[in-house]
Amino acid sequence: MSYLEIDPPSRVLMGPGPSIVPPRVYRALMMPTVGHMDPTYFKTMDAVQGMLREVFITKNELTLLISGTGMSGMETALANLLECGEELIVCNGGVFSGRMPEIGRRCGATVREVKIPWGRAAQIEEIEKALKEKPAKVVALVHGETSTGVMQGNLAVIAKLCHAHGALLLVDTVASLGGTDFQTDAWDIDVVYSGSQKCLGVPPGVAPITFGKRAEEAIAKRKSKVQSWYFDMTLVRDYWNEKRVYHHTGPVNMTNAMHEGLRLIVEEGLSARVARHAKMARAFHAGAEAMGMKLFVQNPAERCPTLTTVLVPDGADDVLTRKTLLEQHNLEIGGGLGDLKGKAWRVGLMGEGARPNNVLLFLSAIAGILKKQGCKIDSGAGIDAAGAVINS
Amino acid sequence: MSYLEIDPPSRVLMGPGPSIVPPRVYRALMMPTVGHMDPTYFKTMDAVQGMLREVFITKNELTLLISGTGMSGMETALANLLECGEELIVCNGGVFSGRMPEIGRRCGATVREVKIPWGRAAQIEEIEKALKEKPAKVVALVHGETSTGVMQGNLAVIAKLCHAHGALLLVDTVASLGGTDFQTDAWDIDVVYSGSQKCLGVPPGVAPITFGKRAEEAIAKRKSKVQSWYFDMTLVRDYWNEKRVYHHTGPVNMTNAMHEGLRLIVEEGLSARVARHAKMARAFHAGAEAMGMKLFVQNPAERCPTLTTVLVPDGADDVLTRKTLLEQHNLEIGGGLGDLKGKAWRVGLMGEGARPNNVLLFLSAIAGILKKQGCKIDSGAGIDAAGAVINS
Numbered sequence: 168m169s170y171l172e173i174d175p176p177s178r179v180l181m182g183p184g185p186s187i188v189p190p191r192v193y194r195a196l197m198m199p200t201v202g203h204m205d206p207t208y209f210k211t212m213d214a215v216q217g218m219l220r221e222v223f224i225t226k227n228e229l230t231l232l233i234s235g236t237g238m239s240g241m242e243t244a245l246a247n248l249l250e251c252g253e254e255l256i257v258c259n260g261g262v263f264s265g266r267m268p269e270i271g272r273r274c275g276a277t278v279r280e281v282k283i284p285w286g287r288a289a290q291i292e293e294i295e296k297a298l299k300e301k302p303a304k305v306v307a308l309v310h311g312e313t314s315t316g317v318m319q320g321n322l323a324v325i326a327k328l329c330h331a332h333g334a335l336l337l338v339d340t341v342a343s344l345g346g347t348d349f350q351t352d353a354w355d356i357d358v359v360y361s362g363s364q365k366c367l368g369v370p371p372g373v374a375p376i377t378f379g380k381r382a383e384e385a386i387a388k389r390k391s392k393v394q395s396w397y398f399d400m401t402l403v404r405d406y407w408n409e410k411r412v413y414h415h416t417g418p419v420n421m422t423n424a425m426h427e428g429l430r431l432i433v434e435e436g437l438s439a440r441v442a443r444h445a446k447m448a449r450a451f452h453a454g455a456e457a458m459g460m461k462l463f464v465q466n467p468a469e470r471c472p473t474l475t476t477v478l479v480p481d482g483a484d485d486v487l488t489r490k491t492l493l494e495q496h497n498l499e500i501g502g503g504l505g506d507l508k509g510k511a512w513r514v515g516l517m518g519e520g521a522r523p524n525n526v527l528l529f530l531s532a533i534a535g536i537l538k539k540q541g542c543k544i545d546s547g548a549g550i551d552a553a554g555a556v557i558n559s
Numbered sequence: 560m561s562y563l564e565i566d567p568p569s570r571v572l573m574g575p576g577p578s579i580v581p582p583r584v585y586r587a588l589m590m591p592t593v594g595h596m597d598p599t600y601f602k603t604m605d606a607v608q609g610m611l612r613e614v615f616i617t618k619n620e621l622t623l624l625i626s627g628t629g630m631s632g633m634e635t636a637l638a639n640l641l642e643c644g645e646e647l648i649v650c651n652g653g654v655f656s657g658r659m660p661e662i663g664r665r666c667g668a669t670v671r672e673v674k675i676p677w678g679r680a681a682q683i684e685e686i687e688k689a690l691k692e693k694p695a696k697v698v699a700l701v702h703g704e705t706s707t708g709v710m711q712g713n714l715a716v717i718a719k720l721c722h723a724h725g726a727l728l729l730v731d732t733v734a735s736l737g738g739t740d741f742q743t744d745a746w747d748i749d750v751v752y753s754g755s756q757k758c759l760g761v762p763p764g765v766a767p768i769t770f771g772k773r774a775e776e777a778i779a780k781r782k783s784k785v786q787s788w789y790f791d792m793t794l795v796r797d798y799w800n801e802k803r804v805y806h807h808t809g810p811v812n813m814t815n816a817m818h819e820g821l822r823l824i825v826e827e828g829l830s831a832r833v834a835r836h837a838k839m840a841r842a843f844h845a846g847a848e849a850m851g852m853k854l855f856v857q858n859p860a861e862r863c864p865t866l867t868t869v870l871v872p873d874g875a876d877d878v879l880t881r882k883t884l885l886e887q888h889n890l891e892i893g894g895g896l897g898d899l900k901g902k903a904w905r906v907g908l909m910g911e912g913a914r915p916n917n918v919l920l921f922l923s924a925i926a927g928i929l930k931k932q933g934c935k936i937d938s939g940a941g942i943d944a945a946g947a948v949i950n951s
Contacts, residue, residue: 170606170822173815175599177591185811188592196812197589199569200580200762202891207567214562234764235627235789238807242789270788364808370592372626372764372810394786396662397627397634413896415630416756418764419577420588421813423565430562499594504805 178493179520181529182501183313183474184342185364185371186517192369195427196420203417211426212407212417218429222344222367222437223359223377225351229400230377231407232425234418237341237362240374242270243398244337244358245307248382250391251275254303256334258289262314262504263339267307274394279303285506286476288319288469291328298332304385305335311343311471314504316464316513318347318471323354330355335382341365344375345432346444346473346517357382363421366444366473368518369428372421447521448472450556451514454530458549459542463511473521476503476511480542485509488536496532523557570885571912573921574893575705575866576734577756577763578909584761587819588812595809603818604799604809610821614736614759614829615751615769617743621792622769623799624817626810629733629754632766634662635790636729636750637699640774642783643667646695648726650681654706654896655731659699666786671695677898678868680711680861683720690724696777697727703735706896708856708868708905710739715746722747727774733757736767737824738836738865738909749774755813758836758865760910761820764813839913840864842948843906846922850941851934855903865913868895868903872934877901880928888924915949 180187201208212231219230233243245267249255255271258264260283268278279301281293289308298306306329311318319325322338329336335357340349344359346366351359357379364371378386378400386393386400393399397415405412432440452462452470455477463476479485485502489512492498501513514529530553534546572579593600604623611622625635637659641647647663650656652675660670671693673685681700690698698721703710711717714730721728727749732741736751738758743751749771756763770778770792778785778792785791789807797804824832844854844862847869855868871877877894881904884890893905906921922945926938 170610170818170825172822173587173590173603173818175590175593175597175603175815178593178597180592180594182594182596184808185592185594193589195565197585198565199567200572200577200756201567201570202572202574202577203763204574204893205567205570205885205891211565211567218562235631236807236810239627239789242787266788273784273786273788362808364592370810370812371595371808372813392665394665395634396658396665397631415628416576416754416763418628418762418813420762420816421764421810423567426562426565430564433562493597499597501596 176497179496179498179525179528181515181520181525182499183513183515184362184517186368186515187519188370189368189431189519191431192424192427196370196424198423200419203419204413208419209411211422215422215426215429216407218433219375219377222429222432223351224353225377227351227377227379229383229404231403232422233374233376233398234415235374236371237374239398240341240360240362240376241266241339242395243376243400244360245270246274246395246398247386247393247400248305248335248337248358249274249276250389252277254301256281256297256303256306258283258294258308260285260287260289260315260317261309261312263312264309285315286317286464288317291321291324294325295328298328298334302332303334305337307337309339310349311340311347311473313342313474313513314507316471316474316476317469318343320468322356326355335385342474343471345440346521347471348441351377363425366517367428368431369424373418373425444472444516444521446556447516447526448475450553451475451516451526453556454526454549454553457552458530458534458546459544473515473517475514476507477514478511479509480537482542483537483540488533491536492532498529498532526553526557568889571888571890571917571920573907573912573917574891575905575907576754576909578760578907579911580762581760581823581911583823584816584819588762588816590815592811595811596805600811601803603814607814607818607821608799610825611767611769614821614824615743616745617769619743619769619771621775621796623795624814625766625768625790626807627766628763629766631790632733632752632754632768633658633731634787635768635792636752637662638666638787638790639778639785639792640697640727640729640750641666641668642781644669646693648673648689648695648698650675650686650700652677652679652681652707652709653701653704655704656701677707678709678856680709683713683716686717687720690720690726694724695726697729699729701731702741703732703739703863703865705734705866706899708863708866709861710735710863712860714748718747727777734866735863737832738913739863740833743769755817758909759820760823761816765810765817836864836908836913838948839908839918840867842945843867843908843918845948846918846941846945849944850922850926850938851936855899865907865909867906868899869906870903871901872929874934875929875932880925883928884924890921890924918945918949
């Protein structure tokens with residue numbers, strides 16, 4: 168059998184990630200591979216750590232890349248903090264927070280869930296109730312829930328609450344870091360991880376993570392070893408720090424790509440980047456609503472700017488719409504996950520995707536497709552509303 | 560703080576991996592990122608699976624890429640096969656086989672070790688003795704031990720022995736697959752994994768793995784879930800097969816790079832490629848010995864062609880020699896690991912590295928460095944001996 172060279176299309180990536188990769192990141196990705204113990208690679212690793220600290224807004228020493236995708240960040244965070252029989256509280260309101268109890272249980276933890284209705288953020292009182300009921304070692308939640316489009320606010324208050332009850336706060340920022348305001352140190356979050364392929368604008372394959380002092384102490388006090396050798400931070404750390412103890416072969420080219428993705432963020436300035444994502448989300452939400460579409464997340468304050476769940480309008484064909492967007496416009500959005508399967512679309516405005524042209528392209532492309540399906544769509548109102556925000 | 564663009568040197572990578580990446584692989588690596596659920600990406604995944612089967616020489620359905628480096632392949636293999644309290648026998652004769660007991664214990668297994676003197680292969684009688692002493696669920700060994708340069712032979716015989724005792728055979732081919740003869744089905748090996756960055760000639764970051772029928776049945780019969788969610792083959796499998804159930808975001812660009820690396824192997828032909836590696840190893844060994852250097856592995860039949868351990872000659876400075884090779888010749892080799900630290904060099908002839916020019920470059924470069932340090936080196940004899948094999 169013969170295999171042809173790949174020739175992937177240039178997609179307009181507006182799904183839940185991966186997002187559009189900037190040319191400079193591709194260029195870094197294809198720079199020559201050097202050894203994982205090469206002095207020049209160590210310099211790249213140091214710079215990546217420095218820039219990750221800027222993006223996480225933290226001074227945490229234990230800040231590095233996990234050699235796996237975003238989900239490996241979730242597993243690393245939970246597996247390092249939890250030992251057999253320890254208590255984990257998960258604020259579960261979507262597919263991704265819904266994976267935390269499963270992974271926690273596989274780490275041997277006893278898991279309790281604060282169930283959040285899909286489309287809503289967790290209420291502080293509910294977390295407090297769970298903590299008062301019984302102490303927990305870790306409280307875990309997702310900042311930007313990619314399945315529902317909800318962003319959890321009040322993280323500083325939740326962190327304070329957790330610490331008052333002796334618990335660590337673990338936060339998933341896979342869909343939000345680099346695209347929304349997130350302040351690890353100021354909000355006093357103990358463990359935060361993300362993924363390379365969303366608002367950081369790098370292909371999928373590495374997961375940034377940071378551990379604060381409390382979390383480091385918790386790891387130091389473990390009675391048993393971390394069940395995963397590959398994700399054991401006590402081992403991975405000594406490859407990233409000045410000891411340079413070989414643990415596994417670092418994903419050199421992906422690390423180089425992350426280096427360039429982070430450089431782009433530092434150049435743009437984190438606050439300008441966050442403002443850009445917020446503005447593009449406002450333009451998109453205004454345009455979609457003016458056009459006659461409905462957003463799944465009711466409370467505007469709880470909407471994650473980087474990922475919007477749009478309800479599939481009455482009379483529209485979910486699969487056909489996405490297929491037409493992909494085939495006719497080379498434009499990818501995500502289908503609904505879990506309870507939202509067939510009921511919502513997931514539209515990402517992440518990294519390079521969060522640009523005016525993408526907002527307008529999506530709105531104008533889907534308007535035509537939905538009109539053809541007989542849906543009532545006011546394309547002019549939508550484009551005008553989005554344009555007004557873009558040009559504000 | 561400002562961060563400069565990376566500008567990595569073009570190293571001649573002759574260490575234990577990563578190896579030299581061919582231009583076509585870089586080109587595939589920087590092709591546009593598409594979504595992990597894009598129909599064009601599914602085609603790439605299918606082709607990667609097809610070519611992996613050709614390289615593993617297997618019909619195993621469960622053949623795919625793990626989204627992590629070679630060590631994640633080791634963890635995946637052990638974690639999926641072993642449950643708490645089950646027996647694992649490890650043939651331990653180097654740093655990498657020496658990691659298997661540790662990872663096995665973290666999976667809850669009871670581990671027994673067949674200790675192999677460094678520089679030797681495991682004896683079948685010893686494995687038989689261990690199996691007769693007490694049955695085991697899994698016997699694990701390393702095919703090409705990157706720390707010692709030993710290649711384990713007689714794998715078909717060992718597999719037969721394991722199966723006669725009801726054990727599964729798990730083999731690490733991180734340093735050997737694509738560079739030496741390895742036949743998963745003909746030798747009846749149950750689980751085999753490798754890494755992208757050695758004889759497969761792709762940057763580090765993904766780990767090919769294959770599970771045979773017996774191993775699949777063992778996974779199906781597990782009483783407990785695999786402790787790692789990220790590496791759980793029952794979940795990863797359904798993303799790679801026709802079900803296409805989303806599990807984690809596949810490392811799209813690294814998968815594309817692997818696709819091209821595998822295409823290069825299929826084009827060259829696996830047996831021609833294996834013969835090339837064998838010939839380059841013969842040329843290198845002949846040259847090094849004629850020059851007056853000594854190889855660590857005494858028995859030529861037990862030498863792994865892709866990775867050679869050369870003893871640091873009397874009077875030579877290990878670190879200075881490697882530093883000079885890197886700085887003056889842009890040439891990377893590996894230092895000794897574990898017991899061989901400071902005592903041996905690890906020279907890889909892997910993938911694109913296994914070419915006549917690299918053999919001659921290394922021999923002539925190190926000859927000058929060692930002569931300057933006062934070592935007795937016959938460069939002419941070395942170059943002649945290597946040349947004779949190259950031109951044979």
